[in-house]
Amino acid sequence: MAHEEIVERYSGLARAALAGEAVVDCGADAFARGCFGAAGYDDAAGLPEGALRAGLGCGDPVAAAELRAGETVLDLGSGGGLDVLLSARRVGPTGRVYGLDASAEMLELARRNAAHADATNVEFLQGTIEDIPLPDRSVDAAISNCVVNLSEDKAAVLAEAFRVLRPGGRLGVSDVVTDDDVDPVRRAAAEARIGCVAGALAVGEYRCLLAAAGFTGVDITLTADHGDGVHSAVVRAAKPAIGPGLEIRPMREADAAQVLAIYQAGLDTGQASFETMAPSWEDFSSGKLTHLRYVAADTATGDVVGWVAASPVSARCVYAGVVEHSIYVHPGCQAHGVGRALLTAFITASEDAGIWTIQSGVFPENTASLRLHQALGFRVVGIRERIGCHRGTWRDVMLLERRSPLPGR
Template identity: 65%
Template structure:
């Protein structure tokens, strides 16, 4: 956390505690300049389905959109609202997931929690629970949440990377993020940005769209979109941010590869090379060489969700520095020999396809020895096609080897 995080938190808690007490006194509360509040679609103006909610929950709404409307909540799911305030989004979520589901609200402001719990009691909602805590340190276990929502709260955090990393941690494989937030135009003049943030109440600062995308990728989300909804002030916009965590086989989490994984990644790499049919290489590279060659946003590991052991990895490299090939990468995928047949390689390939398509990469390619029938079938199932066979292209263990050249052309990225 940044050094001044505690001070920032205290300021935010005091500010929203004051607003919560005003709402409890049946006052209409506004968290930014009135004109921006109305023009930006803040508060209850963003909702169309509040008729059966307690008046206090509607009155205390301070968001910049309606994340529930885009979260695609399904009956029986578990949903978490980061920065739940007076509880409007939790109550709407509880209605959508039904009695078999559950809606959590997390807030750091005791007065807001008191208000939200009173609103839930008035609404008769029995499938809700409000938690006291910080969105940078979510007090829930790993991989237990289907959907995370948040309404104009992440811009208030002094450690936004930590917030998104925590969201990724508590989501189940395949879990979804659907949040409303305020974003800034890329390249906005700092003084203009600060003034606009002051007008809309974003006292800790907004993220530009490019910054948001980079942080979502770094956290491990492989698909993400940012859709602007309404202008909030000069250079700022209300936006809906959607993202998803990679799916994985039971007991496995797919997450970003880090330097801490180096030893396990290279051991798995070497085990694959020792099989004789993985690559022309015979010795795994150093971590420094591996790290230089692989694209940061497109290297993922499959890890055991109980022990953290890395059991497989996938990574991509650029095929050329020429701009015409900017959307073409070459990949490698390896699974620990003790963990074959569990669907791990399939899940890793899916994660790579998602992360590359999200940033506009249109072709993934590779070369496979024809003797490696398992890998050829795996890639065929993942949508790769055989381009052709390069005969006697190189010598491996003192004999000439053919290579089957395969590629997957995206139907999404580069389609137009």
């Protein structure tokens, strides 16, 4: 179903709700059995009946996002405004909640419900969730309730959510997902039954798209079984935290020159590596995993101030969860927490990806690197004495390793 058809479908539901009718966006039996709408909330007391009647979600993203007083929140596909009103209650009078929807009728319904609730800390915006009309890094939390599955460009939705979140910001989504190996015919029948007109993401696809957008700490918890491998789920993720004026995001090809310049500056110290010259971008990129590579960038200028990336240690499948990492920070930005923030984000992302061991080699003289790694759970597992000649001197290398503490790793 095309975007225009989806908007018209939900505009029709909004018109029915404005007329005082109860609305559902799938079969009534499936709606009731699946705990859709107001049945998905533990704490909806005191909200306007019109907002509860028009609730079309599949869970409680407000609870998933762990909202706090004074925060700014964005609801992607806010519909009749139920989650906006719940969020407004959580963030209090010093907070702010935006509701974004493509349907003018839904926005009219939401504004009416907000007026009935006397909610003064809310604002409703018309637009698409693939092109959010808010500035970069302007919200603390982004939520959505059974709407991402309606988008034809889910990668754009998640990339936009990442863009508008501040560093350390949280994503809390209730959505419909499928098992990774579900039969496509049965999947399509279940999606049609519960109203996923654009198709739900498989759990593995969801994880990959969140990681590609830059999110870490990804958790997908199934909450209801709709049959045929289709489920409601709560999706949680975060934008990596870092100090003011900076942002951690996935490394891009456009970052090549700055990444290699920082690499060369580190090599020039004589304490970073046996290498003396940074490689070409082609050689650099081919030696690294396509995922698990991040930069810290200045939000005002876009300049890269540090990077971290992973390389496989072996092509043998038994070592699929073992990587070696490199981390470099611009000389003018050291001792400002950039390295710690980058390495923290990298560790979280590696665990999202199923990595069970991160290893690296560090010169004993590089005490700053040793302190950083040991502070974040790395341990020295050995010393390779006089393992290589560097600028005419045979040098030792300390082997560092971090084993994931997660069960089963």
